[in-house]
Amino acid sequence: MTNMPYDRAPGGTSIPAKAEAGTSPGLLIYTTGLLLAVALTATSFWAANTTRLWAPGVPLGLVVLAIAQMGIHLVFFLHITTGSDNTNNVLALAFGVLIVLLVVSGSLWIMTNLNDNMMPPPPTMIMPMDMPMRP
Amino acid sequence: MNVAVAAYDIEPDAAPTANEAGPAPKRIVVAYGFWIFLLSDIVMFSALFAAYAVLVSATAGGLAGVQLFNQRSVAIETACLLASSYTSGLMSLAVNKRHRAGTYLFAALTFALGATFLTLEIREFAGMIAIGASPQRSAFLSAFFALVGCHGLHVAAGLIWLAVMMAQVATKGFRANVERRLLCFALFWHALDIIWVWLFTVVYLLGVRP
Numbered sequence: 001m002t003n004m005p006y007d008r009a010p011g012g013t014s015i016p017a018k019a020e021a022g023t024s025p026g027l028l029i030y031t032t033g034l035l036l037a038v039a040l041t042a043t044s045f046w047a048a049n050t051t052r053l054w055a056p057g058v059p060l061g062l063v064v065l066a067i068a069q070m071g072i073h074l075v076f077f078l079h080i081t082t083g084s085d086n087t088n089n090v091l092a093l094a095f096g097v098l099i100v101l102l103v104v105s106g107s108l109w110i111m112t113n114l115n116d117n118m119m120p121p122p123p124t125m126i127m128p129m130d131m132p133m134r135p
Numbered sequence: 136m137n138v139a140v141a142a143y144d145i146e147p148d149a150a151p152t153a154n155e156a157g158p159a160p161k162r163i164v165v166a167y168g169f170w171i172f173l174l175s176d177i178v179m180f181s182a183l184f185a186a187y188a189v190l191v192s193a194t195a196g197g198l199a200g201v202q203l204f205n206q207r208s209v210a211i212e213t214a215c216l217l218a219s220s221y222t223s224g225l226m227s228l229a230v231n232k233r234h235r236a237g238t239y240l241f242a243a244l245t246f247a248l249g250a251t252f253l254t255l256e257i258r259e260f261a262g263m264i265a266i267g268a269s270p271q272r273s274a275f276l277s278a279f280f281a282l283v284g285c286h287g288l289h290v291a292a293g294l295i296w297l298a299v300m301m302a303q304v305a306t307k308g309f310r311a312n313v314e315r316r317l318l319c320f321a322l323f324w325h326a327l328d329i330i331w332v333w334l335f336t337v338v339y340l341l342g343v344r345p
Contacts, residue, residue: 006156006159006160006163007159007163007167008163009162009163009165009166009167009318010166010167010169010170010322011166011170011227011318011321011322011325012162012163012166012318026224026227026228026231027225027228030221030224030225030228031221033221033224034217034218034220034221037217038217041213041214041217041332044335044336044340045206045210045213045340048206048340048341048343048344049206058344059341059344062336062340062341063336065336066332066333066336066337069332070329070332070333073220073325073328073329073332074329077220077224077325077328078322078325078326088167089167089170092167092170092171092174093170093174095174096174096175096177096178099178099181100177100178100181103178103181103182103185104181104184104185104188106185107182107185107186107188107189108185108188108189111189
């Protein structure tokens with residue numbers, strides 16, 4: 001708990017004076033973040049290409065890995081934490097995530113529903129565009 | 136908070152509350168405003184992601200992602216962007232210490248890695264267009280070029296911004312307003328990397344699965 005009456009700037013440190021005195025904590029944080037992000041990225045690329053995993057579960061696993069890596073970036077690179085001086089930043093982020101989830105899941109839900117309820121097109125419509133019309 | 140408890144807490148040497156201390160320093164206000172902008176930018180990207188996810192199978196008889204995407208090139212692009220995010224963080228540390236040579240060094244590394252990323256992406260786009268997979272070919276390709284191209288434009292804008300900031304550090308030094316702009320640039324660059332995480336997951340890894 002700090003004595004600062006203000007919120008922390010996103011990406012900033014909570015006490016600038018302390019950051020100038022010490023040398024390593026910032027470097028350690030960024031390096032930890034890089035190593036974790038590299039590990040998660042490598043896992044993602046491995047999981048997408050391997051045949052040793054249960055194939056239907058891989059897409060879900062890739063999404064989970066992406067969420068984890070987003071969390072790593074937010075905490076170690078953008079310094080968004082759960083500290084009391086960071087509440088406003090976290091609240092703004094939570095609102096952004098809410099809108100993103102609404103836009104993506106809402107679009108997918110509605111468009112899947114429309115596709116399912118669509119009448120089958122007449123046979124001429126489903127012909128590929130670059131195929132010549134039969135005489 | 137209970138009023139009585141609050142009154143009991145006040146001591147002569149206690150830190151002032153936000154109300155008593157007056158408005159927050161400009162650095163905090165500016166960074167918070169830029170954070171709001173970044174989140175709105177991410178909301179815009181979510182619309183492009185939604186369009187891509189809806190149209191991913193609308194290939195109109197043309198080439199699909201599994202034939203078009205080269206995962207090796209994407210892996211190199213990902214490595215470049217992640218490394219540039221790291222060097223951008225090291226640049227922020229150098230800026231905090233008012234270390235001029237370190238700032239230039241890490242800015243140059245960030246710029247070089249970002250430029251490599253952009254070059255690889257442009258080559259990928261040019262190769263796709265050369266074999267007839269241009270944005271007007273199918274709804275899938277329109278959505279692909281809109282989504283990935285929009286991220287590429289952001290990276291290009293970030294590179295220009297970084298070059299301008301280095302010119303400002305050279306001519307103006309570490310003034311308060313220059314430091315605020317450098318803080319905003321670091322936020323922007325890290326946010327671009329977060330968007331790229333979703334891009335390579337959704338487009339290049341999930342998009343090529345049978």
